[in-house]
Amino acid sequence: MSSMFDLDGRKAIVTGANTGIGQGIAVALAKAGADIALVGRSAAEETQSLVRAEGRKATLISADLSSIAPVGDVVDQAVSDLGRVDILVNNAGIIRREDALDFSEDDWDAVVDTNMKTLFFLSQAVGRHMVKWSSQDGARGKIVNIASMLTFQGGIRVPSYTASKSGVGGLTKLLANEWAPKGINVNAIAPGYIATNNTAALQADETRNRQIMERIPEGRWGDPADIGGAAVFLASRAADYVQGHILAVDGGWLAR
Ligand code: NAP
Numbered sequence: 644m645s646s647m648f649d650l651d652g653r654k655a656i657v658t659g660a661n662t663g664i665g666q667g668i669a670v671a672l673a674k675a676g677a678d679i680a681l682v683g684r685s686a687a688e689e690t691q692s693l694v695r696a697e698g699r700k701a702t703l704i705s706a707d708l709s710s711i712a713p714v715g716d717v718v719d720q721a722v723s724d725l726g727r728v729d730i731l732v733n734n735a736g737i738i739r740r741e742d743a744l745d746f747s748e749d750d751w752d753a754v755v756d757t758n759m760k761t762l763f764f765l766s767q768a769v770g771r772h773m774v775k776w777s778s779q780d781g782a783r784g785k786i787v788n789i790a791s792m793l794t795f796q797g798g799i800r801v802p803s804y805t806a807s808k809s810g811v812g813g814l815t816k817l818l819a820n821e822w823a824p825k826g827i828n829v830n831a832i833a834p835g836y837i838a839t840n841n842t843a844a845l846q847a848d849e850t851r852n853r854q855i856m857e858r859i860p861e862g863r864w865g866d867p868a869d870i871g872g873a874a875v876f877l878a879s880r881a882a883d884y885v886q887g888h889i890l891a892v893d894g895g896w897l898a899r
Pocket of ligand 1: 682709835
């Protein structure tokens, strides 16, 4: 089916795709027709099988994204595996919880480096290729960053996470400003409360779980598949005129 949402023949990198939101996005992009390079530090064979079950190519690239050391190799490998990269989904991320009064430098650096510094330098490395390809054949590159409710709100006991995800929002707009004229769309998705490893402790806490669900107009936790549709939209031609936008996919959380 050819539609504005069709990703047939498009080549994507998804970071942190072995589980959770990254897996949901990889499978959704594959359903829409994209081949995927699955980048991460843990085995992503399950996601690879799910992508292949959609009839798409899935390659595995092993990389620890807590530093920018592997960034060049990741992009070289993805281009070698897939021929080019049309879509980059910066999904890999971590969170550390502690009172602001006791928060350590290690918990600051680990989160900010993974969630924001690597996101920027991986975007830069992929962006350099996208600019070149776009000037040659006019195909637009698509970068989708995974932000958070804490791109908009302050949160509590997660200072480095809030700083990093607020930074992701700012970088999404900055890169859109610089790269829109060069044939690249840069946008972000801000997931609400999604049931993944990242939120396992919250789901297991009966009181917090009830409080969270009561505040979500949809009345349920989100599923990684709920994020997939937004990723397909932002990666597709349907979003060619969408730039620097942070799309909340939150069951209405921010509307309260
Ligand atoms: P998750 O299940 O913990 O997945 C996080 C992914 O990032 C995993 O694949 C993880 O790999 C990868 N990752 C972490 N550190 C890495 C590193 N140093 N190198 C390579 N990969 C690394 O959590 P998730 O909820 O799906 O989170 C995905 C993204 O969504 C994150 O950016 C998170 O901040 C964001 N988010 C989540 C929610 C939510 O409610 N779940 C809400 C807002 C935003 P490993 O399996 O090896 O750790």
